[in-house]
Amino acid sequence: MTQMKSKTTPITSDYIDDPNYEKVHNPIFDSENISSFTLTEITDHKTDSGVLSQDSEFEIEDFAYSDDEFVYDDEENNETYDSMLSQPIKQITKKEMSEGSVPNLNYEVLTTQNIFKNMLSRLDHLQPVFNIPREDILLLMQHYDWNEERLLENWTERMDELLVEIGVSQKTSAVATSLEKKAENPDISGVKTKRGIAFKQSFECIICCEDKDTQTFSLECGHEYCIDCYRHYIENKLHNGNVITCMDCSLALKNIDIDTVMGHDSSKKLMASSIKSFIQKHNKNYKWCPYADCKCIIHLKDTSSLAEYTRLHFSPFVKCDAEHRFCFNCGFETHAPADCNVTNAWVKKAKKESENLNWVMSHTKECPKCGVNIEKDGGCNHMKCSSCKYEFCWICEGDWAPHGKSFYQCTLYTNDEKSKKKESEDLSKIMKKYTFYYRVFNEHEISAKLDWKLGQTIGSKVRALQEKMDVSWIEGQFLTDSIKILNEAVEDLSELLQIKDPEQIMKNKLEFYNKSGYVENRMYALMECGRDLLCKGICKPTD
Amino acid sequence: MSSLCLQRLQEERKKWRKDHPFGFFAKPTKKADGTMNLQKWQAGIPGKEGTIWHEGVYPLTIEYPDEYPSKPPKVKLPAGFYHPNVYPSGTICLSILNEEQDWRPAITLKQICLGIQDLLDTPNPNSPAQEPAWRAFSKNKAEYERKVALQAKQYAK
Numbered sequence: 064m065t066q067m068k069s070k071t072t073p074i075t076s077d078y079i080d081d082p083n084y085e086k087v088h089n090p091i092f093d094s095e096n097i098s099s100f101t102l103t104e105i106t107d108h109k110t111d112s113g114v115l116s117q118d119s120e121f122e123i124e125d126f127a128y129s130d131d132e133f134v135y136d137d138e139e140n141n142e143t144y145d146s147m148l149s150q151p152i153k154q155i156t157k158k159e160m161s162e163g164s165v166p167n168l169n170y171e172v173l174t175t176q177n178i179f180k181n182m183l184s185r186l187d188h189l190q191p192v193f194n195i196p197r198e199d200i201l202l203l204m205q206h207y208d209w210n211e212e213r214l215l216e217n218w219t220e221r222m223d224e225l226l227v228e229i230g231v232s233q234k235t236s237a238v239a240t241s242l243e244k245k246a247e248n249p250d251i252s253g254v255k256t257k258r259g260i261a262f263k264q265s266f267e268c269i270i271c272c273e274d275k276d277t278q279t280f281s282l283e284c285g286h287e288y289c290i291d292c293y294r295h296y297i298e299n300k301l302h303n304g305n306v307i308t309c310m311d312c313s314l315a316l317k318n319i320d321i322d323t324v325m326g327h328d329s330s331k332k333l334m335a336s337s338i339k340s341f342i343q344k345h346n347k348n349y350k351w352c353p354y355a356d357c358k359c360i361i362h363l364k365d366t367s368s369l370a371e372y373t374r375l376h377f378s379p380f381v382k383c384d385a386e387h388r389f390c391f392n393c394g395f396e397t398h399a400p401a402d403c404n405v406t407n408a409w410v411k412k413a414k415k416e417s418e419n420l421n422w423v424m425s426h427t428k429e430c431p432k433c434g435v436n437i438e439k440d441g442g443c444n445h446m447k448c449s450s451c452k453y454e455f456c457w458i459c460e461g462d463w464a465p466h467g468k469s470f471y472q473c474t475l476y477t478n479d480e481k482s483k484k485k486e487s488e489d490l491s492k493i494m495k496k497y498t499f500y501y502r503v504f505n506e507h508e509i510s511a512k513l514d515w516k517l518g519q520t521i522g523s524k525v526r527a528l529q530e531k532m533d534v535s536w537i538e539g540q541f542l543t544d545s546i547k548i549l550n551e552a553v554e555d556l557s558e559l560l561q562i563k564d565p566e567q568i569m570k571n572k573l574e575f576y577n578k579s580g581y582v583e584n585r586m587y588a589l590m591e592c593g594r595d596l597l598c599k600g601i602c603k604p605t606d
Numbered sequence: 607m608s609s610l611c612l613q614r615l616q617e618e619r620k621k622w623r624k625d626h627p628f629g630f631f632a633k634p635t636k637k638a639d640g641t642m643n644l645q646k647w648q649a650g651i652p653g654k655e656g657t658i659w660h661e662g663v664y665p666l667t668i669e670y671p672d673e674y675p676s677k678p679p680k681v682k683l684p685a686g687f688y689h690p691n692v693y694p695s696g697t698i699c700l701s702i703l704n705e706e707q708d709w710r711p712a713i714t715l716k717q718i719c720l721g722i723q724d725l726l727d728t729p730n731p732n733s734p735a736q737e738p739a740w741r742a743f744s745k746n747k748a749e750y751e752r753k754v755a756l757q758a759k760q761y762a763k
Binding site for chain 2: 269270271272273286288291292295296299300305308309310311312440442443468470471
């Protein structure tokens, strides 16, 4: 257990000066602007239903998905609807933070290339301090998970030891470990060999045990093997993201060595996997965009505000460069008005039917840091997550450090009797309720897919409009703005967008604005009222 | 099976037959059809003279993955073996057998066997793999030694 816990040191934080990477995003909008009728509607229901029982899954069935109440052309609401249409558009769409709500999320969108570039520029920065080749600093930094502070601290204290430990230089003393039996390789003792490729006739490689004329590779340690074995070995190690060492001792291969052996830029692969494991280890600040094939990484510099989001039942939604919106907390796509707990409970519930999940639930625990599922198949309580390397106690799921040497008894664990709630609920009732919500959920999912298709068609219409009418891109933007809103709720707007005649579309410009503004407002109203229910503890997940 | 894995194993076998430490044995197992299975070996590790382990020869199974020698073999003692660094399943917790720690492709069967012989009498209490032996070893040496001696008799030469 020599691996140290990594303190989150955002390596990218202070030297990205490209303003394009800075995005200030505020997902919360002024709720004052939202028409009040939806809220009153719901408040009434709330008071009617009185105290809701705690053990039901989602205590919102009385109103939440009974669609009629949410259809905006509902008779009794027509007045508000009309008055809203007459409001100037800017007031509706302006995104402001209401007082007493959550702080802004300050994040940047990166790609692995960005991170790699940042790492390289970091190396340039550090080079004068270390005064050793950049390649060597890279090895040090990889070893220290890019935690500069800790590296520098250790560097000043015990520079030479560190270089040996990390495999940058060889041991100077003649102490040979039991594995480096010089008797077995008498030809290497004492002689310092040149790093690199050589050609040898009838060379006997002790890895593959073949005797042949071949190219060989060795580091300064003199452990020389045929190039095929080295290639094989490196190929196997590239995806781990760890520093690759000599096949016999712990002298490290630098990127240039890897490229020499492999004959192309394989070290890029290693760097990519190294960055992946970096993100995994710093997953509090870095998150991959969860959308398929999206390469974006969101870097949140200051995670202190996240607690505030959770407390107020807001969700920290972020948007990557490919316009994918997702929740930074739980990694799901946008799930307003539900908060992360509700979403999680729902997703788990929806998946529960599968046997797989049942097995996972009964045999594994989630890593308390990165949430990966871990199965314990023996040994003591000291666990080390193979994904994020977090060390924790299997019993109490807390940090390992305070446990010290008590490998089998966790003294920090207090048995929570409350968790053993009796299962006295009427099963068929729950099942019925679940199927109802599942169906609703499914319907929404299907219609979301249809909306996306509609969005595609509209996109092509916008292009056609630009061609035929010769309008500028900026002028055409009002349509694309509408598309985004359509993804959430579209019905009325989609009707308008079915107008085929380009001239007619330009005439209806105001209409577009009004409708889209309205649709948008409906969405926020829904979000706000959902959040309100969560805040007041009226609906909560029990899972 | 990859050719590198096979080649190397054949050579390991040759080397072992030519020269191996005294009291040890190691041989590939047989498949159902009677042919040799080079990826699964059986071996015996004698306890060191002058230690509480000396009476026994402890049976090992060694399984080589296809990625060998990039990846280490999986080495097991019988399930339930009494030793602080042996999992209840019999899997041995030793740094040179761990890919993420000290495994190197250049490590030979002989080194593995000697390493395990070493481990028998010098357990590492900071990396326990089973509770009973670890607890006895750190808290009740007499009890530990009694159990080990008993086990040695069970696996007597």
